[in-house]
Amino acid sequence: xKITRSVLSAINITVKLVFxxxxxxxxxxxxxLFAEGITLNDAEQLAIKSDPAQAIYQAQQAxxxxxxxxxxxxxxxxxxxxxxxxxxxxxxxDQEAMTQLTFGLSQQFSxxxxxxxxxxxxxxxxxxxxxxxxxxQLNVKKTVRELxxxxxxxxKSLQIVKENKRLFSGFYRDLESxxxxxxxxxxxxxxxxxxxxxxxxxxAALSQRSLNYRSLLSEYIxxxxxxxxxxxxxxxxxxxxxVNTLNATNNEHYRLLSQHPIAKMLAQxxxxxxxxxxxAEQAYKPSFKVEVGYGHRLSETDxxxxxxxxxxxxxxxxIPLFTDKRQDQTLISAQHNKGQKQAEYRLLLxxxxxxxxxxxxxxxxxxxxxxxYQDSLLKQAKLHTKLLxxxxxxxxxxxxxxxxxxxxxxxxxxEYQQLYFDGLKSLSNIRxxxxx
Numbered sequence: 262x263k264i265t266r267s268v269l270s271a272i273n274i275t276v277k278l279v280f281x282x283x284x285x286x287x288x289x290x291x292x293x294l295f296a297e298g299i300t301l302n303d304a305e306q307l308a309i310k311s312d313p314a315q316a317i318y319q320a321q322q323a324x325x326x327x328x329x330x331x332x333x334x335x336x337x338x339x340x341x342x343x344x345x346x347x348x349x350x351x352x353x354x355d356q357e358a359m360t361q362l363t364f365g366l367s368q369q370f371s372x373x374x375x376x377x378x379x380x381x382x383x384x385x386x387x388x389x390x391x392x393x394x395x396x397x398q399l400n401v402k403k404t405v406r407e408l409x410x411x412x413x414x415x416x417k418s419l420q421i422v423k424e425n426k427r428l429f430s431g432f433y434r435d436l437e438s439x440x441x442x443x444x445x446x447x448x449x450x451x452x453x454x455x456x457x458x459x460x461x462x463x464x465a466a467l468s469q470r471s472l473n474y475r476s477l478l479s480e481y482i483x484x485x486x487x488x489x490x491x492x493x494x495x496x497x498x499x500x501x502x503x504v505n506t507l508n509a510t511n512n513e514h515y516r517l518l519s520q521h522p523i524a525k526m527l528a529q530x531x532x533x534x535x536x537x538x539x540x541a542e543q544a545y546k547p548s549f550k551v552e553v554g555y556g557h558r559l560s561e562t563d564x565x566x567x568x569x570x571x572x573x574x575x576x577x578x579x580i581p582l583f584t585d586k587r588q589d590q591t592l593i594s595a596q597h598n599k600g601q602k603q604a605e606y607r608l609l610l611x612x613x614x615x616x617x618x619x620x621x622x623x624x625x626x627x628x629x630x631x632x633x634y635q636d637s638l639l640k641q642a643k644l645h646t647k648l649l650x651x652x653x654x655x656x657x658x659x660x661x662x663x664x665x666x667x668x669x670x671x672x673x674x675x676e677y678q679q680l681y682f683d684g685l686k687s688l689s690n691i692r693x694x695x696x697x
Contacts, residue, residue, distance in 0.1 A: 299485050301409055301495055305402045308481035312401055318394035322387045329383025333376045341365035345556060354559045358568060361556035369550045373543035382536045389529050395522035399693050401481060406689040408478040412490055414682040415471040418675055419464060425671050426460035433457060449660035456664055494685065500692050504621055514694070518613045521696050527606040534599035541592040545584060550577040617694045624687040627680055634677040642670040 299307070309315070346359040354360050433453045478486035518524055556571035581588055646666040652658035 299482070299488075300491055300493070301406065304409065304478075304482050304485065305405050307483075307485070308401050308405045309398050311481070311483070312397065314397050315394055318390045318397065321393075322390040325383045325387035325390065329380040329387070332383060333380035335371070335376070336369045339365075339367045339369075341367070341554070356560065358558070358560050360560060361558045361571060363554055363556045365552060365554035367550060367552040370548060372548045373546040375540060375543045378536055378540045378543065382533060382540065385529060385533045385536060389526050389533075392522040392526040392529065395696075396526070399522065399696060403689055403693045405478065405481050407686055408474050408481075409490065410682045410685050410689075411474045412471060412478065413492070413494075414678055415467050415474065416490070416492075417678050417682075419467050419471070421671065421674050421678070422460060422463050422467065425667065426457065426464070429453070429457060429460065429667060446660070452660060452664060456668075497688050497692065500688050500695060500697065503695065504624060504691065507621065514614050514617050515610050518610055518617065518694065521613065521694065524606070524609060524613070527602065527609055530602045531599065531606060534595065534602045537595040538592065538599060541588070541595040544588040544591060545581055547578045547580055551575070552577070613694065617691065620687055620690045620694070624684060624691065627684040627687055631677070631680050631684060634673065634680065638673055639670075639677060642666075642673045646670045 341363065342365075343363050344354070345361050345363050346357060347354065348357050348360065354362070433450075436450055436453050475486045519528070552575040554573040554575075556573070558568045558570060560568055562568060646663075646669075649658055649663050649666045653660055653663045
């Protein structure tokens with residue numbers, strides 16, 4: 262049974278319609294899921310996939326690989342066309358026996374293994390682009406996390422300030438009732454009104470900061486930055502385990518840091534320098550050039566016979582005899598370059614080790630301060646506010662002290678939240694060193 266073109270066209274149209282319908286359904290489903298708010302992990306993956314910088318490193322890698330292929334290819338052969346031994350008294354091609362039309366072909370060959378080493382060097386350099394892309398991903402994730410925690414801190418602060426404003430507004434209404442009955446001073450009522458306006462100002466300032474952070478986050482995840490963020494926070498148990506199991510007398514993390522993309526970049530640079538040394542050593546070997554020539558003669562012998570054509574061949578070779586000014590110095594330069602890259606690698610590991618130690622110490626100090634707030638400061642501030650409020654009700658304390666106590670308790674709550682999210686940021690920084 263033959264299938265006509267019209268049937269094939271109908272089948273193709275049907276397949277396209279089905280594919281487009283499925284794609285639209287998947288897109289709408291994913292949009293609806295994102296409309297409910299995305300998790301931090303989703304935001305990280307979205308930021309990485311939509312990061313234009315990844316295209317830069319991929320193009321750079323492909324470019325270096327292509328240069329390696331081009332550099333490992335022999336030079337193009339040379340063709341020579343001309344006339345040899347032409348008599349200048351007549352410029353006739355058939356006058357003299359040695360006059361000939363020549364055709365030649367030559368090919369230059371590189372020294373030793375230079376072609377293979379050239380491709381190897383470019384391929385090694387292309388690996389550096391891969392590690393640059395991986396480090397960029399880690400930095401994007403770290404930035405998204407920090408902005409995410411900044412926004413969540415502002416959201417939590419807004420909740421605290423709104424709740425305190427609600428409580429204080431109720432206190433203000435009670436104060437109005439007492440003032441109408443002559444049981445409160447007008448000065449206290451004015452102070453209460455000022456503090457309520459300060460709450461509004463605090464809320465406006467926090468909302469402004471939230472919008473700024475969301476605008477910065479939108480660079481990485483687009484419109485999802487302006488949606489409500491889920492309050493669930495990451496556990497990061499592997500990072501906490503790494504921090505808690507450290508030996509107090511051992512602050513070296515070189516095994517961990519040697520696997521970081523930045524460290525691998527410099528380690529790869531050392532391999533490139535090794536290859537450069539091997540390439541420089543090839544300069545001590547000779548290079549060859551092969552030439553083949555064919556000469557066609559138009560003259561005849563005295564007997565009227567056609568003269569034989571001529572074939573010639575040559576092999577040229579340069580011999581590097583005087584190497585002290587060129588080959589030796591090139592090799593010395595390559596060896597010093599390797600020493601420089603090795604020193605940079607060791608220096609980088611020392612710097613990363615110091616930074617990681619500082620971040621771990623910072624996290625541990627934050628944990629201690631958070632515990633202090635939880636165990637004493639917040640409880641004491643709450644108790645102090647309650648006692649002052651009771652004293653004011655019994656007319657033994659001025660209203661200003663009650664206001665100060667409320668504000669002090671609120672500030673301590675905000676400081677606690679700041680410390681808590683600073684601790685998460687510190688963990689995020691440690692995860693960067695863990696390449697997570």
